Amino acid sequence: MRSAANATAPHPRPSVLGGAAHRPARAGLTAFEQETLAVFVGLARVVGLPKSYGEIYGLLYASAGPLNFGDIQERLGLSKGSVSQGLKALRAVGAVRLAEPAGGDRDHFVPETELRKLVGGFLKESIRPHLDGSDRRLAALGGLVGPSAAGPAERKILQGRVDKLMRWHRQGRAVLPWIEKLLG
Amino acid sequence: MRSAANATAPHPRPSVLGGAAHRPARAGLTAFEQETLAVFVGLARVVGLPKSYGEIYGLLYASAGPLNFGDIQERLGLSKGSVSQGLKALRAVGAVRLAEPAGGDRDHFVPETELRKLVGGFLKESIRPHLDGSDRRLAALGGLVGPSAAGPAERKILQGRVDKLMRWHRQGRAVLPWIEKLLG
DNA sequence: ACCCGAGTTCAAGAAAAAATGAACAAATAA
């Protein structure tokens, strides 16, 4: 591809020229971008994702057009490693996609902006695996009530707890699709 | 005085749950208890709560009767500080309650076992606050699109993003009550 | 072939979160 050093060519890069930066926290980010990042960094926290992932998604969200790897790294001031891993993870969850498969140049990234897909991807990649994992554990639990309980009364209570736990799982699973549906 | 703080302190303290220990990984915990802990520690992780909270709730869940502070500390081998904070937080979320206000002795704790209440408490204490917090941020975002955008086309796109973000929040808020309802 | 730039991987350092323990407060008993 072309002039290696800089890939900023095809994209209108919002610059800090005219408007005065209010909070020069991160060089080269507009106030709009900074606020957007803050929103998504907070969101990342809530869902247990690293800050840098929130920043990457936030920057894409605050950009009118696709950005490539270099853009992201440069503007956020992150290491290549972080950007690489962040993009990989975000793509795995379906939060970020490649723009225009063709195009010749480097890969460009855009944010997925459909809430339903975003949440869907997250549920699928993060919640379901957990449910599946603990399902195995739960199966084993049933057999352990007996040896553990001191008497029949206690035994009954504990068995009830195990049953309830299994019910929770079923309910949890059942709710996920509804959440996605309600967000559509 | 003996500092009862640490794990290796052997105690003759019988708890509501007597029982033979099959896997003495954690001294004095039955296999059933250990498995149950594992389940809730995993759950705590998913929800972004410290492991110790999961252990505390798990132990209560695996116990047929109420436990007091000392029971919990001793059997889990946690420090007093951890138990204190854990119980406080779990109570704040409504995951743990005091059993029988009367009774004379120390406070006894029981787990909340209604899924709806558990989830409800969590949503109320953890998700809502976040939504409220970012609402303020979002309000500000609208005013920053103009100064940030390079041209009218871009401006329009970014404005669309901001609008969408606000819509997400509304949808998010709207879904929460449904989740609780679906779990009832 | 070689070189150069783009991106990935992973060990190691930095940062953040959680657990500890000791000082403290509250409540009870002697």
Add this chain to the structure above:
DNA sequence: TTATTTGTTCATTTTTTCTTGAACTCGGGT
């Protein structure tokens, strides 16, 4: 009152998680 037992708070230590940077791979381009 003083001594004891119970629980809380918070600074410090420990553990976990995140980020970095350097070595490495992959793919043109010359």
